[in-house]
Amino acid sequence: MRYDYLIVGAGIFGSIFAHEANKRGKKCLVIDKRNHVGGNIFTENIKGINVHKYGAHIFHTDNKRVWDYMNNFAEFNRYTNSPIAIYEDELYNLPFNMNTFYKMWGVKTPAEAKAKIEKQIAEANISVPKNLEEQAISLVGRDIYEKLIKGYTEKQWGMKATELPPFIIKRLPVRFTYDNNYFNDKFQGIPIGGYTQIIEKMLKGIDVKLNTDFFIYRDELESQADKVLFTGMIDEFYNYCYGELEYRSLRFEHEILDMENYQGNAVVNYTEYEVPYTRIIEHKHFEYGTQPKTVITKEYPVKWKKGDEPYYPINNDKNNLIYSKYKELANKETKYIFGGRLAEYKYYDMDQVIERALYMVEKEI
Ligand code: FAD
Ligand code: UDP
Numbered sequence: 001m002r003y004d005y006l007i008v009g010a011g012i013f014g015s016i017f018a019h020e021a022n023k024r025g026k027k028c029l030v031i032d033k034r035n036h037v038g039g040n041i042f043t044e045n046i047k048g049i050n051v052h053k054y055g056a057h058i059f060h061t062d063n064k065r066v067w068d069y070m071n072n073f074a075e076f077n078r079y080t081n082s083p084i085a086i087y088e089d090e091l092y093n094l095p096f097n098m099n100t101f102y103k104m105w106g107v108k109t110p111a112e113a114k115a116k117i118e119k120q121i122a123e124a125n126i127s128v129p130k131n132l133e134e135q136a137i138s139l140v141g142r143d144i145y146e147k148l149i150k151g152y153t154e155k156q157w158g159m160k161a162t163e164l165p166p167f168i169i170k171r172l173p174v175r176f177t178y179d180n181n182y183f184n185d186k187f188q189g190i191p192i193g194g195y196t197q198i199i200e201k202m203l204k205g206i207d208v209k210l211n212t213d214f215f216i217y218r219d220e221l222e223s224q225a226d227k228v229l230f231t232g233m234i235d236e237f238y239n240y241c242y243g244e245l246e247y248r249s250l251r252f253e254h255e256i257l258d259m260e261n262y263q264g265n266a267v268v269n270y271t272e273y274e275v276p277y278t279r280i281i282e283h284k285h286f287e288y289g290t291q292p293k294t295v296i297t298k299e300y301p302v303k304w305k306k307g308d309e310p311y312y313p314i315n316n317d318k319n320n321l322i323y324s325k326y327k328e329l330a331n332k333e334t335k336y337i338f339g340g341r342l343a344e345y346k347y348y349d350m351d352q353v354i355e356r357a358l359y360m361v362e363k364e365i
Contacts, residue, residue, distance in 0.1 A: 003029045003207075003224050008214045009231030010199065011039020012350055013340030016357035017229055019202040024365045028206050029225060033213040036196070037203060039231075040311070041350065043194035047256060048291045049284045050194035054311070055250065055299055056267055056281045057195060060188040061351030067187040069354065073198040076189030079286055082180035083267035083279070087147045094148075094269065095182050096140045097175040104143055110176035117141040135166035139174050151273035156301050157248055157314065165316050168347070185351075190286045222335075229360075231340035233310055234326045242325040245345055246318075247310035251300040253277075262294050276300055313345045320345075337364065 005021055007014045010032035018028045036042055040054040058081045061067050070076070085092040093099035101113035120141030129135035132153060136145045149169065153161050157168075173184050181188075191198055214221065214232065222228060230237055235245045266285035270277060277298040284294055304310055313319070323345040330338050339360050341348045348356070 001029075001207075001224060003027045003226070005029070005227050005229055006031070006221055006225035007229045007231070008032075009039060009229075009340060009342075010034075010037040010203065010208060010210075011231055011340060011353075012041055012199070013353050013357045014039075014229065014231045015199045015202040016354060017339070017361055018206050020358065020361040021365060022206050024361075026365060029209065029221075030203060030206055031209045031212040031214060031217075031221065033211065035210050037208065037210070038196050038199040041195040041199070043196050045194065046254075046295050047293045049289055049293075049295050050287060051254065051283045051295050051297070052195075052281065052286070053252065053254075054309075055252065055297075056279075056286075057350065058183075058188065058190065058286075059350060060183040060185040061354075062185045062187070063351060063355055064187070065358075066351045066354045069358065070191075070198070073201045074191035074193065074195075077192050077287060079190040079266075079288075080188055081182040081267060082265070083182060083269050084263075084265050085148050085152075085269045085271050087151075087271045090147075092148060093180045095172045095174065095180075096144060096148075097173075097180060098178040099180060100144065100148075104147070113176060129166050131162045132164035132166055132169050133161040136161070136169045139169065148271045152269060152271040152278055155273050155276070156278050157312075158301065158303055159314075163316070167315070192287060226335075228336050230336055230338050231343050233342045234323070234330065234338060234345060237336075237338075237343070238326055238329055243322050244306075245322055245326075246314040247304040247308075248312040248314060249302045249304040249308040250311050251302050253298040253300065255296050255298075257294050257296060259294060260290075260292060262296055310342060313341065313347055315345070315347055 004026040005028045007018050007028055007030045010030050014030055018030050021028050041057050042053050043050045044053050083094040085094050092103050101107050105116050107113045107116055121138055124137045126134045126138050129138045136149045150161055157164055263282050266282055267279055269279045277300045279299050281297045282294055284291060339356055340353055
């Protein structure tokens with residue numbers, strides 16, 4: 001069998017590329033080393049609940065084209081992410097907003113909250129934030145940094161907040177309104193029935209081989225296709241010739257509990273360093289489930305080593321420089337193209353990956 005494209009990785013990037021290429025008359029073979037499609041957005045139905053097996057995935061975007069595109073494959077509900085943060089015996093609303101400021105300092109107006117934060121910024125004497133710690137203090141002051149950011153960040157990344165790039169904390173909104181919406185995007189929701197159905201619809205009629213690692217069957221697979229889209233780790237693709245990129249991994253502990261409602265919210269963050277997990281997800285709340293049982297997942301950050309799942313790229317200067325060398329090699333290729341969170345080594349959300357995949361198909365075909 002001859003294929004126009006061999007697609008390595010059945011995550012959202014590979015699946016969109018395959019779907020769009022197939023629509024344009026190209027024959028595709030999609031492979032994945034896992035035993036299921038979907039990559040990290042994979043959901044599995046357990047006790048009638050769609051369980052996000054690789055961590056909570058909340059779909060949000062400002063891009064209407066991306067939103068409309070995804071709505072072709074599923075109906076999205078009105079879920080709005082509003083995590084709770086637990087620090088010792090205190091509960092706070094996230095993201096950082098008037099509810100958080102009221103709980104932290106008892107301030108009731110935006111002017112009072114701003115005055116508190118400005119005083120703490122002045123005390124810290126920061127002009128241009130050079131790292132995550134300085135960026136966080138500049139945004140929300142030292143008290144919030146100490147209770148809600150430092151411990152969470154340092155266990156999540158396995159590094160000091162002073163060694164991490166500022167952009168990571170800028171992912172979160174800071175607002176002077178009583179609004180607990182974790183995202184600023186225009187569109188947000190959870191696909192009713194989970195994410196796996198979306199990927200299955202995208203891959204309908206396309207050849208898919210699971211449990212197939214590209215690096216084990218490379219010669220045989222490549223001989224069947226004119227071009228290869230690779231969505232795995234770019235440093236592995238080039239046999240680490242410029243050195244290893246760093247990743248952060250996670251361990252997910254799933255539990256089925258014999259109760260209807262465990263924590264009353266889909267996402268609860270544990271911001272103390274001493275609690276070994278970062279968050280507990282209660283999946284039924286993503287779809288307003290009323291099942292008699294519940295499924296929760298504890299998310300433990302772990303040091304990444306070769307062979308582990310590389311969930312997060314660590315985009316500091318050192319790694320970005322190594323990546324830029326791999327990117328130079330990638331730019332010269334004629335048979336291979338690269339896309340997605342691992343091949344582009346970028347901390348992308350789903351909507352960015354979708355946008356990139358749609359752009360790549362249009363450029364390619
Ligand atoms: P992946 O999903 O990683 O897919 C790559 C696939 O390639 C994998 O299935 C892998 O098995 C396969 N593969 C790799 N190497 C090989 C090989 N050698 N041979 C065969 N197959 C291979 N985004 C949001 O928008 N909202 C969220 O709430 C959100 N939450 C997240 C929570 C966590 C814990 C994580 C880790 C990510 C989250 N994301 C979220 C980001 C989102 O998961 C990614 O943007 C998206 O899934 C990336 O898609 P991808 O196709 O690039 O990569
Ligand atoms: N963060 C934090 N406290 C929290 C939640 C997030 O300090 O309660 C910081 C932490 O550094 C994290 C970053 O904000 O890595 C981005 O958070 P986000 O929820 O976007 O992370 P993701 O869902 O991608 O893991």
